[in-house]
Amino acid sequence: MESLFTRYRGLLVLVIVLAVQLVMLGVQVRNQSEVRLIRVWAVSAVTPFATILEGIRTGVGGTVASYVDLRGARQENDALRKQLVDLRRQTEFLRGELDTAKRADALLEFKQRILSSTIAARIIGANAAPSSRVVFIDRGSSDGVVSGMAVLSAHGVAGRVLDVYPGTSQVMLITDPSFAMGVISQKGRVVGTLKGLGQRLAMVDFVENHLTVEAGEWFYSSGDDRVFPRGLPVGPVTEAKQGGGFQDIYVEPAGLTEGLDEVLIVMEARHQSVPVPETAAPSLLVPPREPDPAERPELSMGETAVPSSDGEASSATESGTGARRAPATDADRLVERYRRIGEQQGHTFGTGAPGSTPPDFNRTPQAVRPRTEGAEPGSTSPPPNAPGAQSAPAPQSGTPANPENTGGSPAPRPEGR
Amino acid sequence: MDSNHLLIDSPREREIVRFPWWVLAVAPLLALLFQIYVPVIFRFLSFLELPLLLAVYFPLMWRRSIAGTLFGCMLGLFQDTLSHHPIGMFGIAKTLVGYFTASVGMRFDVDHWLVRFSLVLFFFQFHRVFYWVLSNSVLNIPLELDLARMLISGLLNAVVSIFLFNILDRTRESS
Numbered sequence: 001m002e003s004l005f006t007r008y009r010g011l012l013v014l015v016i017v018l019a020v021q022l023v024m025l026g027v028q029v030r031n032q033s034e035v036r037l038i039r040v041w042a043v044s045a046v047t048p049f050a051t052i053l054e055g056i057r058t059g060v061g062g063t064v065a066s067y068v069d070l071r072g073a074r075q076e077n078d079a080l081r082k083q084l085v086d087l088r089r090q091t092e093f094l095r096g097e098l099d100t101a102k103r104a105d106a107l108l109e110f111k112q113r114i115l116s117s118t119i120a121a122r123i124i125g126a127n128a129a130p131s132s133r134v135v136f137i138d139r140g141s142s143d144g145v146v147s148g149m150a151v152l153s154a155h156g157v158a159g160r161v162l163d164v165y166p167g168t169s170q171v172m173l174i175t176d177p178s179f180a181m182g183v184i185s186q187k188g189r190v191v192g193t194l195k196g197l198g199q200r201l202a203m204v205d206f207v208e209n210h211l212t213v214e215a216g217e218w219f220y221s222s223g224d225d226r227v228f229p230r231g232l233p234v235g236p237v238t239e240a241k242q243g244g245g246f247q248d249i250y251v252e253p254a255g256l257t258e259g260l261d262e263v264l265i266v267m268e269a270r271h272q273s274v275p276v277p278e279t280a281a282p283s284l285l286v287p288p289r290e291p292d293p294a295e296r297p298e299l300s301m302g303e304t305a306v307p308s309s310d311g312e313a314s315s316a317t318e319s320g321t322g323a324r325r326a327p328a329t330d331a332d333r334l335v336e337r338y339r340r341i342g343e344q345q346g347h348t349f350g351t352g353a354p355g356s357t358p359p360d361f362n363r364t365p366q367a368v369r370p371r372t373e374g375a376e377p378g379s380t381s382p383p384p385n386a387p388g389a390q391s392a393p394a395p396q397s398g399t400p401a402n403p404e405n406t407g408g409s410p411a412p413r414p415e416g417r
Numbered sequence: 418m419d420s421n422h423l424l425i426d427s428p429r430e431r432e433i434v435r436f437p438w439w440v441l442a443v444a445p446l447l448a449l450l451f452q453i454y455v456p457v458i459f460r461f462l463s464f465l466e467l468p469l470l471l472a473v474y475f476p477l478m479w480r481r482s483i484a485g486t487l488f489g490c491m492l493g494l495f496q497d498t499l500s501h502h503p504i505g506m507f508g509i510a511k512t513l514v515g516y517f518t519a520s521v522g523m524r525f526d527v528d529h530w531l532v533r534f535s536l537v538l539f540f541f542q543f544h545r546v547f548y549w550v551l552s553n554s555v556l557n558i559p560l561e562l563d564l565a566r567m568l569i570s571g572l573l574n575a576v577v578s579i580f581l582f583n584i585l586d587r588t589r590e591s592s
Contacts, residue, residue: 010519021505025504025506025555042498046450
């Protein structure tokens, strides 16, 4: 018996263990009872380890997540930096576009205020020589540009066309040492020659010391150089002082003060008046556009438009009362003589075709009947755009406005260098 | 020992294997923690039944049916306490596993990987089927018995058991 038990004790133990568990299981199922105490012990024994494991997992997971987030943040940071660079580039581009639009507006406004017909051009390059002030523009002979044409910016004279190529042209800026143009001061009507100095300022030469030129006074193109039509703003005087023989007058070219991007090329030059100075600083550099010649009353030779108090110029003789003033100089007397001869022979100055018979200027003019404003235009008046028909503008409040009835006259077309 | 033969030729090959007490304490605890905790995070590891693998390994190495029976019983009951089923379901199943693996261990070379693989694969199926029988008969809870899934899980557990048993082999005290 003992040996049987020893031999099958393993099986016996198995049966006992299984029986106990089956009974326990049966009791639980039959009574629907819960062995809560044992479960509490087991859970209490296991959950601390689970808590520790959860803590470790959370810590490691958090570290890993932080690392991943950090990598993500770095990538996001890089992407945002790239986006920022793109946006900055885009902003700069849009700002440039806006500046271009503003410059185009200013140029258009300037174009509308000058009589000369112009075409717009864009600066496309600078000269390779650092000392020279020459730029390239995107207009050439195919656009009708010829050498010597005046070039303007939105604020005044910028230069003149130097060389012309099929699709591009070279423009000498007003500050180039080789540049020269005739200028006239706004207040004292002092005439001089503006020369470039190769730097920011230009100099007005050949102004005698006894003439009055003040700092801040504006110089305009005089039209004497046969390149720039009269009345275009050149720039204000920054310094004027007595020199040896002539004054040393320095002008800051207004056409270059804000840089050059777009310019106007004067295709057909027409003179216009130099604005009358105001006591207040002028805010507009160019008088408003004048009406068409057909709308303007014609001025006969020797007549000038005298500004009236209300800003409008009236066509009058130099006496200002309707009666012709007596010639004061030999030149005036000579002009008056030729005018009378032309009137008597029915000649209109400026209309004679080449080869036609000119008036006989050797004939002694007959006694002149008093000429009034209502003189017949066909007999005495030159075309409104004839040289010498320049008018003096009337002052306008705050602006160097051009009188509406002043006449513009075509300047001679540049003949090239 | 020749690793090519699976059966034990003589009683001398019945090596008495002992394990440190802390291994017997920590291994079941870690196995149960793994069973209840890891699948929560990594669901794909829910196929692993580490308590069952331990219930195979230790009785197999001990080659003593009483020790294997008691170890399987204790491990199963411990697992029962952490489940929502009545206590005794896993206990009975693992008691039988412990008893039979200890009995098989006396006949086979328990260090051979193929023996281990085959025993784990077999007792995994046995454990599942017996638990299914108990659930349906005693608790009247109809469990689904997916044989294909059960076979795949058994194979995966058998593969894992090869590596796990090798690790546990390093803790045993031979005499």
